[in-house]
Amino acid sequence: MADDRTRPAAPARGEILVAADERAKLAALNRVKAAATFSLALCIIVFAVSTLYEVRCPWLGFVAAFAEAAAIGGIADWYAVVALFKRPLGLPIPHTAIIPANQDRIADNLGHFIEVNFLAPGPVREKLREVDFAALVADWLSEPRRAQGLSHFVARLVPQMVRAIGDSGLKDFASQRLNEQLEKVKIAPLAADLLSAFTEDRRHQRLFDEIIKALGKFLNDEQALAMMRDKIRDELPTLARYFRADAYLLKRIVNSAGELLSEVRDDRDHPMRHEFDRFVEGFIERLRDSPEYAERAEKLKRDLLARPELAGLVGEMWSSIGNFAEQDAKSANSLIRKHLALLFVDIGRQLAEDPQVRADMNQGFVVALASFVESQKSGVSAFIADQVKGWDLGQLTHLIEINIGRDLQYIRFNGMIIGGIAGLLLHTGSILFLGD
CATH class of the missing domain: 1.20.1270 (Substrate Binding Domain Of Dnak; Chain:A; Domain 2)
Known part of the structure; x- marks a missing residue:
């Protein structure tokens, strides 16, 4: 940075800088x-x-x-x-x-001349079209050092942006709009579509496999078998209990059930598997078309949206985002800065490789800058006139x-x-x- 003592002072009003020659x-x-x-x-x-x-x-x-x-x-x-x-x-x-x-008249005429002849929409747009703004932006962003500098600047602003959005009421507005949109969503057809996607290619059979495994574990659980034996003993006559028929029946039941489960587990075309397919398909159709299922799903949705925990979820989530952004901005190894730098470099690279995007971007710059010049040219004319009058x-x-x-x-x-x-x-x- 140049020393301030070597930097030329700005001219005061009424003073004209004299060139070195x-x-x-x-x-x-x-x-x-x-x-x-x-x-x-x-x-x-x-x-x-x-x-x-x-x-x-x-x-x-x-x-x-x-x-x-x-x-x-x-x-x-x-x-x-x-x-x-x-x-x-x-x-x-x-x-x-x-x-x-004629200083005042010269000043006014000079300002008007510049406004009419140099700041007219046609010449301004033609001059702006000669500049490839998109290429300048792409070259600037493609430089990693510049992208990192920009990421540092943006990362410092992220916590302030999060707090400003939260204080502006946008958070409450977003929460309200989210609830309104969720109210419009029909849960039953949506759930049916999700289940249809899940059951494609019989992927639901994996769930059936887990059910078989759970039943197998149940048949090998000592406590579960003891409970089943007690139930069987309670239903048998006294004479049958005397000959320990409950143990015999339990053994037969467990063995038969285990054999059945083994057959179902090993046979991908077992009738029970097809029965499970029909059950799932029927449930999906009822979920999609049944008014009763639809009403139950809507009631469940309304009860869920009415819970206070969900009402404060957006606020807690926004607060968590703000805390994370603030802590990350202070970190030496900031994830936000890292990803922003990579994002800026990638944007510069893709912008340099896409002529259509560059053309659209340049057109946007031309329109924006030309509109700005058009809205400010009278002010420029007045500024020039005031400066000349003040000389x-x-x-x-x-x-x-x-x-x-x-x-x-x-x-x-x-x-x-x-x-x-x-x-x-x-x-x-x-x-x-x-x-x-």
Whole structure:
């Protein structure tokens, strides 16, 4: 970063910054002024000497006529040039010091001229179309170092954005809109569609396999078998209990059930599996078409949405997001910064590779910037006019004279030459036609 002591100070109102090459321009202007003044003085001296010796040398009359007219032309053009910037010889002559006297009018006309001719919609849009804004953005984002810098900046703003959104009431609005949208969702058809997707390719048979495994574990559980034996003993006559028929029956039941489960587990085309398929398909159809199922599902949905835990879920979730963003922003290994940097680089790369997106993006820049210029151009015109009106008159005159005064001084040379030629022609004509 440059030292503030070496940085040029901003100009105050009414002050015009002078370019570094002003001294060279001023020196050149002074040289041309001196040459023009010397030429004018030389014409006057030549006129005086020629007039003095014209009697002895009649041909000096032509020289005197040339010098006289050249001196008159030089003086007239000197007056015209000086009258642009100041009052000649300090005299209050009307229509002199034209630029200082018309500073406000010049300022207003300059501002209006720039507004009409430089800030018109057509030229502005044409100039903006020459700039490939999308390519500039793509090149900028594709640089990892810049993308990381941008990610640091954005990551610092994320916690503030989250808090601002939460404080603005958008969180409550989002929660309300979410509930309204959930109210419109029909749960039963949705659940039917989800189950249909789940049962595609008989994936629901995996659930049936888990049921078989659970039943197998139940048949091998000692406590479960003891409970079953007690139930069987309670149903048997006393004589059967005396011969321990409950143990025999339980064993037969468990063995038969185990064999059945083994058959079902090993046979993917077992009738029980097909029966389970029909059961699931029938349940899905009833869930999709049955008014009773639909009413039950809607009641379950309303009860769920009415629970206070769900009402505060959005707030808790938003608070958690804010806490995470704040902690992550302070972390040296911020996940948000890392993913944002990768995202920006990828955006730059994809933007560089997609000409259609770049074209659309450039068109968007043109429309946005052209609209901005159109809405602000009157302000720009007023700003330019105010700045020119606030310039110091002496400094303004000095600045204009330095930049265009050298060319104006050549008018004095031209005036002397043209005047001298005109005087010479008039003198020659008077001799030829008037005999003077």
